[in-house]
Amino acid sequence: MHPLRIERLVYRWPGAARSTLGIGALSLASGERLFLHGPSGCGKSTLLSAIAGVVDVPTGAILVADKDVGALNGGARDRFRVDHIGMIFQVFNLIPWLSALENVLLPCTFSKRRLERSGEDPAGTARNLLDELGLSDPSLASKPASELSVGQQQRVAAARALIGKPDLILADEPTSALDEVAKAAFVDLLARECAEAGTALLFVSHDRSLEHHFDRSVDFLALNGGAA
């Protein structure tokens, strides 16, 4: 089973003159951590959107957990996404009026698979994850997410992506709002947790100093050579 396999993906935004994506082949093995780097605005986020099934991609081009994302219709893609993919964004990952713990548990409320894979006590699992990500203070877990620092918020987002052991985590520049020390620590923790959960990680960033945390590094511009 491949968490992610891309073959001959061509994508053009509706109305755009040129294709944004033209990827010959890219795949991740189970538990593999891939660092995808490239300058801003080159189409990395579009690729993540395509994998997550938010944009319409041609059938047969993207397979997540061996399932053709392009063949699913709208609502089914949303449900499929939460079943198999955890996502971390650059900033504002959390629902501000829910507590940190409730934010972590969100995938479990929308996905039966994630709930089942969170163990007997999902809240306990969520607390353990927060704990392992350095948010061991129990008062933090019950605080509204809006009261957490940016670094804490990103770690809560990581815990949310990890809960229920999805096949793949997509991380879109999750460290760009963090300082150097916090950055390294965050990537380190994320990599470790992914390894523990057996989750593949596709980490997108323009910051090549983080490269050494990963199994493999790919230059997005080289990968996207098929775009024309």
Add this chain to the structure above:
Amino acid sequence: MLGFSLRSLWNRRFVAGLTVLAISLSVALILGVERLRDGARDSFANSASGIDLIVAPRGNSVQILMATVFGVGGTGTGMTWDSFEWLEDRPEVAWAVPIQMGDNHRGYPVIGTDASYFEHFRHSGGQPLSLAAGTFLSGDGADAAVVGAEVAARFDYAPGAVIVNAHGSGEVSFDLHDDAPFTISGVLAPTGTAVDRMVFVTLEGFDALHAEEDAPAADPLDPAAMPTDDHDDHDDHGGHDGHDDHEDHGEHEGTEAKHSHEPDRINAVYVGLIDRTNVLGLQRAINERPSDALSAVLPAVALTELWGITGTAERAMRLMAWAVALAGMIGMVVMLSATLDTRRREFAILRSVGATPTRIFALIVAEAAILTAAGLILGLVLLTVATFVTDPILSARFGLRLGLNVFGAREMATLFVIFCAGLLASLIPAVRVYRMTLADGLSVRL
């Protein structure tokens, strides 16, 4: 989903609270207007039951009905006792009750009548008057008085208490008949109609009141005490027309003993027929009686006329109430729409964890449903509190009882319509959100 919406609203509880308040006010207003209207109609309809015709000096039928049955305002200049006897002797007539009006007891109307009133008067769909204590007016005892339940409760009257009446119908009167007191013989059981607010005295007692007033010079400042023009002055006395010319009194004493006291003039007559189908014929005969200018009023017809008059005001009130409801709904749409832009991020996050655009659409509708439902519940609470607070005032002033637990099918339908309107209104922001989430995907550029 509902819990999620609740949490989301709680996060915006101040604005959400204001929205709920706006909706609840409109609900209370809409139901309140309806209840007031129904209460008024019921209490008016109940007050006039069992009377086939009200005969009074020629005048407007609504005015006659209001004056006689509800004790509000007055009738024309009085009718002769001859006319009463003529009426009483008509073959169609089963009974006739004489009515004198124009005095008040501490703001409550005083009715001069005889024992037949209590025999024939019916209220609330045919129930006779009953006593809570004491006895009805009997033939003897000219100074006897029977008081309605509310009068008794308000002033703590019981049989044996001595009361003093005043001239005119205003609440504040300086022209007290304190030289002609009455002794309460009975207290009526509550009826929920205008009778509760009335004081009944005998015809003789009613006249005696004014006989005393005509007595010479109790007060040098009172023009009525001036010997030359005392009769003319009675027209100024705020609607009291059942005044007796005592010089003529002797005429009647020998004729018959049907009525223990025969006043010269009375204000109105309640008439009951043997056969109701004759009512129109009798009405015509009364209207055409040459010796006295009389009107015969069918209570039901006069009530319909009254509703015709108040109908415009009712419609205006109802329109206002629904306009407030509309404003409440617009307020809710504004509240839900205004926050959409700042919540785009929230929706993107929800989508990233598996919420479909349809679910986010449902989230907005659920929020509207919660707001509207909370508004409905709070509105009912407000209405109940308002009813509780105003019920004593309304029943004291207007004899209106709204009742605390009337919750009919029509009110349910009204609430349902408001609820549906809330849901319908929420489609405006919900559709916007649906489109927005589809376009935004997972990455919102802020």
